[in-house]
Amino acid sequence: MAQEPPQIAIIGAGIFVKSQYLPRLAEISDLVVLKAIWSRSEKSSMEAADIARKVFPNVECKWGDHGLDEIIRDSNIVGVVVALAGQIQVDMSLKLLKAGKHVLQEKPAAASISEVETALSCYNSLYTNPSAKKIWAVAENYRFEPAFVESKKLMSEIGDMMSVQVIIEGSMNSSNPYFTSSWRRNFTGGFILDMGVHYIAGLRMLVGCEVASVSAMTSHVDMTLPPPDTISSLFQLENGCSGVFVMLVSSKSPKIVWRVVGLNGTVQVERGNNNGRHGYVTTLFGGNGETKSNFYPFSGVTEELKSFISDISIDTLEKGGKIKGEGRYSYVEGARDVAVLDAMIESGMKQGAFVKVKKF
Numbered sequence: 001m002a003q004e005p006p007q008i009a010i011i012g013a014g015i016f017v018k019s020q021y022l023p024r025l026a027e028i029s030d031l032v033v034l035k036a037i038w039s040r041s042e043k044s045s046m047e048a049a050d051i052a053r054k055v056f057p058n059v060e061c062k063w064g065d066h067g068l069d070e071i072i073r074d075s076n077i078v079g080v081v082v083a084l085a086g087q088i089q090v091d092m093s094l095k096l097l098k099a100g101k102h103v104l105q106e107k108p109a110a111a112s113i114s115e116v117e118t119a120l121s122c123y124n125s126l127y128t129n130p131s132a133k134k135i136w137a138v139a140e141n142y143r144f145e146p147a148f149v150e151s152k153k154l155m156s157e158i159g160d161m162m163s164v165q166v167i168i169e170g171s172m173n174s175s176n177p178y179f180t181s182s183w184r185r186n187f188t189g190g191f192i193l194d195m196g197v198h199y200i201a202g203l204r205m206l207v208g209c210e211v212a213s214v215s216a217m218t219s220h221v222d223m224t225l226p227p228p229d230t231i232s233s234l235f236q237l238e239n240g241c242s243g244v245f246v247m248l249v250s251s252k253s254p255k256i257v258w259r260v261v262g263l264n265g266t267v268q269v270e271r272g273n274n275n276g277r278h279g280y281v282t283t284l285f286g287g288n289g290e291t292k293s294n295f296y297p298f299s300g301v302t303e304e305l306k307s308f309i310s311d312i313s314i315d316t317l318e319k320g321g322k323i324k325g326e327g328r329y330s331y332v333e334g335a336r337d338v339a340v341l342d343a344m345i346e347s348g349m350k351q352g353a354f355v356k357v358k359k360f
């Protein structure tokens, strides 16, 4: 196992790269080498590279079309993290996939359901030789959060599912660094789509089946936010169970909870704090009146990065040409999260009309 760690590049130098990717990569600097950081402008690329250099002393600073070409031509760079504005990420990801890089793209998978469809058909036609196929992952981190991994296991104890509630009262306000983000404000679905994919990912992971149809009302109350800023949706799962998904982007008293009620008990996951650490409290309310609770601090971003790095550092093909990494972070999973929100937003525009969720 004296294998050299794989070399990657980061495409983008925004808030999330500086506040999340660089510190998380620093924690696992024994597993990966950050070879380059790219941004459209020299200035922001330099700023991010200055932070990264503390841990990855040889990181190269790249910018503009020329810098991007250098990354594309550098065959030592096997994987890239793409963290750009939501409107331009898919084109960039496809360009890099075509150039033979594995891609971990920041969520959302695409800006709309029509873009998802085009993206998937482009991806599937990129490789004439299936063994040349590269991983296209979407970073949403929730499917890697230990709280969701563990509470999914508890689902077998609650018997037949009767009802699901997802209540999201977000805390997006002017103190939040993303509040003024111009691309998020120029996005159909606004913050609901950008933030909401996480909560749908949590829902789909817990219940272990797809959302089949929705009926939703949306509204725009807080004029400091782009529309819509609230959504109240009914949904039905493929297993027949129904539920509610309520999300508002900004609340003075944030609360984030998923609750699945079964014939024989209830599983709940709720955002919380423990000794100053942020994370989730998972609770099993058992059939006999007992409750079991656990706290899991956030670690999904790191777990997801580790998984991507491990998948790109070993031979990426399994027997039969199936690509590794087609699990929790595959592009299709991210696409399904967008599809649910897209259906809710569409229903909202039609005053609550019944809308089937597009299948991928």
Ligand SMILES: *[C@@H]1O[C@H](CO)[C@@H](O)[C@H](O)[C@H]1NC(C)=O
Pocket: 171, 172, 173, 174, 175, 176, 252, 254
């Ligand atoms: C924004 O929300 C956070 C978290 O709820 C809160 O601590 C902060 O005071 C809020 N800021 C404003 C300007 O409302």
Ligand SMILES: *[C@@H]1O[C@H](CO)[C@@H](O)[C@H](O)[C@H]1NC(C)=O
Pocket: 087, 182, 183, 186
């Ligand atoms: C908003 O998005 C539209 C369509 O994607 C684009 O033409 C326009 O330039 C964008 N405006 C800003 C301010 O980003």
Ligand SMILES: *[C@@H]1O[C@H](CO)[C@@H](O)[C@H](O)[C@H]1NC(C)=O
Pocket: 157, 158, 159, 264, 286, 287, 288
């Ligand atoms: C329901 O819970 C009871 C008490 O915990 C247990 O004995 C029983 O096996 C459970 N039934 C199902 C279907 O899970």
